[in-house]
Amino acid sequence: MRKIIGAFLAMSLMLSCAIVTKGKDGKAGTAGEPGLNGKKGADGISGKLVKPEKTFFIDSNLVRKHLYTLAADDMEGRKSGTPGIEKAAVYIENEYKKIGLTTFKGLKDYRQTFTFKNRRTKEDITSSNIIGVLEGKSKKNEYVIISAHYDHLGMKKSGEGDLIYNGANDDASGVTGLLVLAKYFKEMGNERTIVFASFTAEEMGLIGSTHFGKGIDADKFVAGINLEMIGKTPSFGPNTAWLTGFDRSDFGKIIQKNLEGTGYQLFPDPYKKFNLFFRSDNASLARLGVPSHTFSTTPIDVDPDYHKLTDEAETLNMTVITQTIQAVAKGTESIINGTDTPTRVIIK
Ligand SMILES: [Zn+2]
Numbered sequence: 001m002r003k004i005i006g007a008f009l010a011m012s013l014m015l016s017c018a019i020v021t022k023g024k025d026g027k028a029g030t031a032g033e034p035g036l037n038g039k040k041g042a043d044g045i046s047g048k049l050v051k052p053e054k055t056f057f058i059d060s061n062l063v064r065k066h067l068y069t070l071a072a073d074d075m076e077g078r079k080s081g082t083p084g085i086e087k088a089a090v091y092i093e094n095e096y097k098k099i100g101l102t103t104f105k106g107l108k109d110y111r112q113t114f115t116f117k118n119r120r121t122k123e124d125i126t127s128s129n130i131i132g133v134l135e136g137k138s139k140k141n142e143y144v145i146i147s148a149h150y151d152h153l154g155m156k157k158s159g160e161g162d163l164i165y166n167g168a169n170d171d172a173s174g175v176t177g178l179l180v181l182a183k184y185f186k187e188m189g190n191e192r193t194i195v196f197a198s199f200t201a202e203e204m205g206l207i208g209s210t211h212f213g214k215g216i217d218a219d220k221f222v223a224g225i226n227l228e229m230i231g232k233t234p235s236f237g238p239n240t241a242w243l244t245g246f247d248r249s250d251f252g253k254i255i256q257k258n259l260e261g262t263g264y265q266l267f268p269d270p271y272k273k274f275n276l277f278f279r280s281d282n283a284s285l286a287r288l289g290v291p292s293h294t295f296s297t298t299p300i301d302v303d304p305d306y307h308k309l310t311d312e313a314e315t316l317n318m319t320v321i322t323q324t325i326q327a328v329a330k331g332t333e334s335i336i337n338g339t340d341t342p343t344r345v346i347i348k
Helices: 060-070 083-099 168-188 207-214 251-259 282-286 318-331
Strands: 014-016 057-059 111-117 124-134 139-149 192-199 221-227 240-243 265-268 292-296
Touching: 057 060, 057 318, 060 083, 060 168, 060 318, 083 124, 083 168, 083 192, 111 207, 124 168, 124 207, 139 168, 139 207, 168 192, 168 221, 168 318, 192 207, 207 282, 221 282, 240 251, 240 318, 251 265, 251 318, 282 292
Parallel strands: 139 192, 139 221, 221 292, 240 265
Antiparallel strands: 014 057, 111 124, 124 192, 240 292
């Protein structure tokens, strides 16, 4: 890629979350309604204590910053085992730290580092999953995992011009979603523990997520939310996404219920012949019984940029990413807060 990005000024709109009703300070906005402290409002009539709802804005500028950083040329296509992906790893670690995520049990920091053999080249590769945690308030031992893969294809060996597989949609967009959701749930609170996993070596065969799956008690994982390629307008139109393996658990139905009235719709994966349920990191956990599904927005049957040098940040729609992140936040709310538990996946 040789294009120069023209600053982050194109879109500064703040899209408010659908659940927002009151100010961040909890003060009532209208006369008579009590504020956070339960005192009466301006007119002194109402005395009923109203629980203030928290406010969180998903900022499309933050979406843009994460996306353009992770898909930048200096990450050199983020191939597992290269200096380029290491830059991405450091960026993700720093973001986890800023948000205030804790480490996953058994790990001394955010890295789960391991060595594996590349199936094609037979070389040994050492790489890391980057894992952070937001401990749940009341259901600490029930985990929801939010994941995306931060690796991609690296660089083309020879040729002229652009040789970098930036992987903006695949899957810098998903990692962007993960980082924004981590900040969101840090602000909003969570009853169940959330594990944020940026997986390595997905492109080499779901290696990072498979490794992660080997070290966990899968029974404790009540749901898996995997984000893949959420940067393009779906064939269903704006404000929609699709979910892989929709019929394999009732996870998708729970999301649909939570999205009712928001104007955003979730559909079952329309690309059955592509077998997408088994082609991303959700599968590594689904094989262990976890209702773990992938959200995507990309019309993958006709997408001209999939696994191409042209998968660049400029081809993505920041509004689609931002709205999809909001929808995932709202759609998974009842699972995160422990009131809904999806049925387990059974793979024969
Ligand atoms: Zn991918």
